[in-house]
Structure formats: structure tokens, C-alpha cells
Amino acid sequence: MRTRITNIIMTPGVTNEAHIPFVYDAEILIEDSLIIYAGKRDEAPVFEADQTIDGNGALAMPGLCNMHTHTPMTLLRSIGSDLPLDRWLNEAIWPVEKHLTDDAVRAGTDLGIMEMLRYGTTSFNDMYMRMDMEAEAVRDSGMRALLGHGVVDFDESCSDLLPNIALIEKWNHAADDRIRVALAPHSEGATTQKVMEKIRDAAETYKVPVHVHVSETRLDYEGGIERRGLTPPQYLDKLGLLEYPVLAAHCVWFTDEDIELFARKGAVILHNPVSNLKLASGVAPIAKMLKAGCKVTIGTDGVASNNNLNLWEEIKLMPMLQKGVTLDPTVVSPAQTIAAATSVGAKALGYDNLGLLKPGYLADIILMDLSGAHMAPCNDLESNLVYSAQGSDVVMTMVHGKVLYRNGEFTTLDAKLVTERASKEAALLLERAEKAKNA
Amino acid sequence: MRTRITNIIMTPGVTNEAHIPFVYDAEILIEDSLIIYAGKRDEAPVFEADQTIDGNGALAMPGLCNMHTHTPMTLLRSIGSDLPLDRWLNEAIWPVEKHLTDDAVRAGTDLGIMEMLRYGTTSFNDMYMRMDMEAEAVRDSGMRALLGHGVVDFDESCSDLLPNIALIEKWNHAADDRIRVALAPHSEGATTQKVMEKIRDAAETYKVPVHVHVSETRLDYEGGIERRGLTPPQYLDKLGLLEYPVLAAHCVWFTDEDIELFARKGAVILHNPVSNLKLASGVAPIAKMLKAGCKVTIGTDGVASNNNLNLWEEIKLMPMLQKGVTLDPTVVSPAQTIAAATSVGAKALGYDNLGLLKPGYLADIILMDLSGAHMAPCNDLESNLVYSAQGSDVVMTMVHGKVLYRNGEFTTLDAKLVTERASKEAALLLERAEKAKNA
Numbered sequence: 071m072r073t074r075i076t077n078i079i080m081t082p083g084v085t086n087e088a089h090i091p092f093v094y095d096a097e098i099l100i101e102d103s104l105i106i107y108a109g110k111r112d113e114a115p116v117f118e119a120d121q122t123i124d125g126n127g128a129l130a131m132p133g134l135c136n137m138h139t140h141t142p143m144t145l146l147r148s149i150g151s152d153l154p155l156d157r158w159l160n161e162a163i164w165p166v167e168k169h170l171t172d173d174a175v176r177a178g179t180d181l182g183i184m185e186m187l188r189y190g191t192t193s194f195n196d197m198y199m200r201m202d203m204e205a206e207a208v209r210d211s212g213m214r215a216l217l218g219h220g221v222v223d224f225d226e227s228c229s230d231l232l233p234n235i236a237l238i239e240k241w242n243h244a245a246d247d248r249i250r251v252a253l254a255p256h257s258e259g260a261t262t263q264k265v266m267e268k269i270r271d272a273a274e275t276y277k278v279p280v281h282v283h284v285s286e287t288r289l290d291y292e293g294g295i296e297r298r299g300l301t302p303p304q305y306l307d308k309l310g311l312l313e314y315p316v317l318a319a320h321c322v323w324f325t326d327e328d329i330e331l332f333a334r335k336g337a338v339i340l341h342n343p344v345s346n347l348k349l350a351s352g353v354a355p356i357a358k359m360l361k362a363g364c365k366v367t368i369g370t371d372g373v374a375s376n377n378n379l380n381l382w383e384e385i386k387l388m389p390m391l392q393k394g395v396t397l398d399p400t401v402v403s404p405a406q407t408i409a410a411a412t413s414v415g416a417k418a419l420g421y422d423n424l425g426l427l428k429p430g431y432l433a434d435i436i437l438m439d440l441s442g443a444h445m446a447p448c449n450d451l452e453s454n455l456v457y458s459a460q461g462s463d464v465v466m467t468m469v470h471g472k473v474l475y476r477n478g479e480f481t482t483l484d485a486k487l488v489t490e491r492a493s494k495e496a497a498l499l500l501e502r503a504e505k506a507k508n509a
Numbered sequence: 510m511r512t513r514i515t516n517i518i519m520t521p522g523v524t525n526e527a528h529i530p531f532v533y534d535a536e537i538l539i540e541d542s543l544i545i546y547a548g549k550r551d552e553a554p555v556f557e558a559d560q561t562i563d564g565n566g567a568l569a570m571p572g573l574c575n576m577h578t579h580t581p582m583t584l585l586r587s588i589g590s591d592l593p594l595d596r597w598l599n600e601a602i603w604p605v606e607k608h609l610t611d612d613a614v615r616a617g618t619d620l621g622i623m624e625m626l627r628y629g630t631t632s633f634n635d636m637y638m639r640m641d642m643e644a645e646a647v648r649d650s651g652m653r654a655l656l657g658h659g660v661v662d663f664d665e666s667c668s669d670l671l672p673n674i675a676l677i678e679k680w681n682h683a684a685d686d687r688i689r690v691a692l693a694p695h696s697e698g699a700t701t702q703k704v705m706e707k708i709r710d711a712a713e714t715y716k717v718p719v720h721v722h723v724s725e726t727r728l729d730y731e732g733g734i735e736r737r738g739l740t741p742p743q744y745l746d747k748l749g750l751l752e753y754p755v756l757a758a759h760c761v762w763f764t765d766e767d768i769e770l771f772a773r774k775g776a777v778i779l780h781n782p783v784s785n786l787k788l789a790s791g792v793a794p795i796a797k798m799l800k801a802g803c804k805v806t807i808g809t810d811g812v813a814s815n816n817n818l819n820l821w822e823e824i825k826l827m828p829m830l831q832k833g834v835t836l837d838p839t840v841v842s843p844a845q846t847i848a849a850a851t852s853v854g855a856k857a858l859g860y861d862n863l864g865l866l867k868p869g870y871l872a873d874i875i876l877m878d879l880s881g882a883h884m885a886p887c888n889d890l891e892s893n894l895v896y897s898a899q900g901s902d903v904v905m906t907m908v909h910g911k912v913l914y915r916n917g918e919f920t921t922l923d924a925k926l927v928t929e930r931a932s933k934e935a936a937l938l939l940e941r942a943e944k945a946k947n948a
Contacts, residue, residue: 144885144886147888147889147893148888148892148897149888149889151843151889151896152828152832152838152842153839154837154838155838158838184882185881185882188881188883346833347833347834348832348833348838348896349838350833350835350836351833352836353833373897376897377892377893377896377897378897378899380883383822386822390786390787391786393786393787393789394789394790395792396789397727397791398789399591399594399787399788399789400592404590404591441928442624443623443627443928444624444627444628446583446586446928446932447583447584447586448932449939450587450588450590453590453816454816457587457787457817458815458816461901489880489882489885493885496886497886
């Protein structure tokens, strides 16, 4: 399939520039899953397209990478909102999650993928349970994802590691390499040293990244010191895990030494500003982390602590929250923010040719409509993009060269059916949990 | 004109309840500008409607009140983003604003009103210059607004007070009482005591509220103490201004005594969380203020420090920011947030029958589509409304009984023309400023 996207403004994305570069009167040429040209229209090579997408002046940019989420938790949207974290987990979330079924996880994943596609997310990094269901949903929807089975281990049985290994063996590089698999120890506090050592060895064996919650709350940080005599990042380092690609979610309670350690080792920070505020975990020191040279990416976290999967909210919140809490409006630029949402995330997912619009790169592309009242006048496009744009400005989402969403329509998902099925599965799930509670 | 809105879920809005009440299978009946029934459909009185609006299951709620903005600043969208506040004002904003014209202010106001209507704002509180142009735009668009001419006075000439008084005499209660006028001293730091005393006297004479910036930045707070020996709220109190309705924008740097004083005097806080973060002013202690019994409302501030007029961003940010910085997820409920965005603001605008959907109240009503993937499943509607909803879910905006926006169409504004004119005026404005700079 040969696709031409024309009549667009384009950004190839951001690597290390201080500003987001834009190309006007641009065109993108795609062959199957790969970009073969992205640049000025009048410099494009001769190309016979099977389909032409008229961008109507929209901005083409790399698709967003939602770098930390628990997609099936869409079913638990708004459950236990505004409760303290311990009560939220113990009374609202965990008692319900115990009653998940394969059908529920599939329905929740389909809904989450649909929501992500609608708001321009083209790949996501997930840790949850019943991951075969998630993998099948990713395969069928055309989405891209890095999936891990959340490993909890309080008794050194290491039994949770088995489904994670099975997931690697079954799904890593599956679906035309749209699916990759990570090892996913839940956190320092929810795992034994024994299972962490096995995970380190598996990272060596399978050459897959390690996705883990790190110092999300003050309790994680203080508990880690109490249990291990080390901060959670220092503990991961002591185990040798930081020699492997580590994707560390949250990183809110970080010392300056933790920041320096992560910068030196290249561990990737998965920043979730909405969730961290909403659950009252705190504000990660992202401005400092960026200054120290850390790799920073962004995620929504699960819907139950957000309460949606619209990454544009994180895109606006990341820079402005850092400005507000440091009292310095110059920290965290639009370019750093868009890099966090695209190229840095894409690399962290393990792809060398993802997150930029360049020849040879995978065609994960979104179109942002620029014609809304909230985007005019266009005095500064990069600032408009980060501070004025809405998720609803996404008018096309393409993954792996295939259009999955365009102008309100999904090509691989039946929106009405998916929404109804998820609502039904959520109701059944809450009913099972309620019945068990009263039993 | 008799209008029936049917096939809806409805909230009458929030007054003092801990939760947002919802009525299912509801209907609203409107005669001209007033609601005559809002409740269960099967209990509605006999009513012959001239027009019937099918809500398709949407949520009807009171329109939003954007309680602090400078609407024509849409023309300066994204100008000087990420600069330190003094450079932002001195280098980016003020040198441009000097070259505003009547045409520019009108074009910018039209664009801002369009953006606000699209995202469900039905009334706004504004302080700017060339206010006749704003008033005409409000009159012609069908919007509702409280308008003030920003009074600056460094030399005791009090000359800026004259256009503010003229505005009151010409426009207060104009356009079927959709327009009201406030006195608008810019701030303690930008006014003399002499003009503040005249403003207090004018508040008595004209029975209009006083709209003023209070302790927005650390410099405002410390400068106030240096200049007056009092915090800005204490200074307003000493002048007797707090005996009149005071609408105080920002209130970021407030002592516990300032909070107690505002609670006791009933001064209204106009909270602008996006702008306060983006300009690195800080985080207002809203959780404390609400606990102390202060009247809290929300606003976007001008577009140049936001960079849009979508109040749903403030609706989500207000509660989650307070949770995040206090590390307490229980502070600031959805009900308090929706009250701040509707009923509390409406009252502060000076109307006794605005901000709730009740018989005898003005028909400022919006419809929120609930069918998006990001709103499913509906486990908790009030939490979905505050944390999951998008501004783009607004499918109808009615002001004073008249539909001004519905399903992408504006009834009183030509979207294409307004956007083009604003873009043209912005370009001309920046050109004039550039020319003057190089002269």
C-alpha cells in the first residue's frame, strides 16, 4: 500500500533542537509501514499512490507514545475518585480487580485503545494482568504497544514471573513487530530481591526492557529506604538492573543523587503528571531531571487515576506544572515536551526507527487540525501546539502505515459496540465485586 | 420564544451540596430568557414549544462563568511564551498592546467569545481597554459579560477612571441586561491610594462590583507590604473597599490572615490555575480558602498566559493541583469545582437568578455529550464530568434563552470570517509594534 499525505504542515519531530522545526507546504510518502519521504512537497520524488490523504492544512507530526498506562482500567474509570491512596487501592481498586475476567480485560483494552487513537496516541507501554487479552486487542486494532505482565512477589515464589516469560515467548515481536514485551516487576515494595534478580537475568536472556514503578509516593521512597537501606533507584542499581533498559514510572520522590544516577545510567523516566497530582503523590522534579540529562517521557497512568487517556493533557501540564512549582517560567520548553511525548518515548519502546517523520521510520503519524478558534492567530505554532491545542484537534491517527482513526471514524474498531461492551463488562465486574463483598 | 430541551440528563447545578445532583429523563422548558421548568420529563407541565432541542442523552448543566479574562488578548496568543514575567510584560506584551486599535480589540473579542461559546462558557468577567468595542461584541454575539476598563494610575491624575465611569453610564444593564459593568482598578501596585478611594466612592454611587488583581505574584505581595505596610488584601480592607463586592483575581500569595479576611468579608476569589502555573506565579491555596469558607470561582486569564479559553482545563486542574501540592487527595470535590465554575461565579457577576437550572433563572445552559469513549463506562458521572470530560464535549451553548453554538455551528458569529479577521488584525498589530521598535 502506497499512501500520500499532502496539503500539510509537517514537523519531523524533535531530537535535540531547542525548537520544534516545521516544514510548510509539505508531503509525506509512505510505502506499507515505512515513511519513504517527508519534506517539502515540491521536492518530493515521483510516487504513484494507492491512496491520497488531503490534510487540509493540518499539522502532521509523529504519533504520541503513552509511556505508562494500565489500559484495561478504563473499566474502572472514576472509581474511588478523591479517596486517599491507601483507601483508593484497598477499598476501591483491588477488591474490584480481583474479579476481572478475560472478557473484561479485552473489553477494557479495546475501549482504551479507541480512546488513545482518538487523541493521537499511536503506541503505549502497559503493565497489567491477563496480558494475552491485551496482546490480542493490540494485534486486532492495529495499535503498537510494549506489554508487560505485572509481577508481584511477596513470598519469593516468583510465580508471577512465569506469565511474564510466557508473554515474551508468545508475543515479543508479534503482529508485524507492532507488539513488544517487557518484564514488569511492579515495584521495589511489591517484589522480593529474589524475583528482581531473576528479572535481571531474564532481561539479559531475552533482551527486553524492564518496566517498573519507582518512588511514586513518599511511602514508596521511605519504605524503600527502610526495607533496603537504599532509595529505590539505588536498590535497582545495586541489583545490576540499571545496566539494562529500565522504564521507570513516576519517579516523584527522587533525591538529587537518584536523578544523577538515572542520568548516568540512561534509565527512562515515565512521567505521569495528571495521575501524580490526582492521587496526591506529588510533583516529579522534571525540570531538574531534564537539566541533568535524564530521558523523560510521559504517560497517562491508568484511567482510574486520571480519568482519561488523552495525552494532550499531560503535554500541556508537564511544562506548566514545572514552571509553577519552580517559580521559573523558562524551564521545560515546548520542544522538550513534544520530544518527551514522541521521539524519546519511541526510542524507549525499543524501536530505532520510530518517533520521527523521516525516511526509513515507521509511519506512526497523526494530523492535528489547526483551524479551530483556539489555535488562531498562529503567532507561534510550537507554543500553540503545546499550550492551546486540544486532543480533539486530532483528525487522523495512523499506525504502522495504516489509518486507524479519521474524522470521527475508527477503521478497525466499532465505536458503538466497543463502548457498549465495555460498559456492560464494567457493570458485571462491579456486580461481582459487590456480591463478593456482601458474601 | 418557547424552547423545550428534552432527552437529557440534567443537573440543576450545585449550591452547598457535597455532591452534584443529577436528574435522569429530564426536560427543560424555557420562555424567552427564563427557565420555567427543569426536572423530570414526566412531571413537566403542558407546554407548547416553538422549538424543541433533542439532547440525545447529553447532560444539561448551567453554563460556565469565566471569571477572569482579558478577551481581546486572543490576538496575542502564544506571544512571549516561556519568558520570565517581567520580560514577558516589558518585551512581549506591553510594547504590542500600545498599538491596539478599535478594530483589533473588536476582532480579538469576537474570536475570544467564539472560543468561549464553543467550550461552554456563557458569561465572562473582563478587564481591558477600548471597552466600548468589547461591549459591542458582547451585545452583538448574544454573550453575557461583566466588563471593566482597567484603571492604572501612577501619578494621581486618576484619568483612567473616566473611561471606566463612562463605561458604567453607557453599558451597565445594557443589551437586555446581558452586559454589566464593574470598576476595574488594575492592582494595588498599579494604582495610587487616591484613585482607589475614588473607586470605592464610585462603587457606592453606582452599585457595581470592583474587579482587581490581588497578590498574583510574590512581587505583588512583597511590593504591597513595602509600599503600604500591609498585604494587598489588608490594604483593600483599610480603604473600605471590602465593604463592596470585590472580585479579586489570582490571590496566589495569601497569608492565613488574608484568607480569613476574605472569608469574613465575602470577597470573591477568581482562581486562574493554568495562568498561575504557566507564568510561574505559583499555586493559590484554594483548598485552604474553600475550607475557610471563601467564595472561589475560576477563570482562564488572558489567552497570552494560558494559551486558550477552554475553562474545562481549569475545571480539571483546580482540584487535582490542590491534591498534588497538599498531598491530600480528599481536598476539593467535584461539586466544589463545578460550583466554582457556575453558581458561585454567576452570583459574583451580580445576578441573583443565574448559575442554576431552576424556574425563574436565566437560561444560560450547555449540553455535554456523554457518548465519547473517554466518558465510558459511566461509573460516577460527577467524577467523569470533572476529570474525564473535554471542552469539545460541549455540543450546545445557550445564553439568555438563545442557542449561540450547536454541533459545530455558531448562530451569531461567522466562524471563518471571525478567525480570518482576528488573524489579520494580529498580523497588523505585530507589524505596527515591530515598526515602532525599529523606528
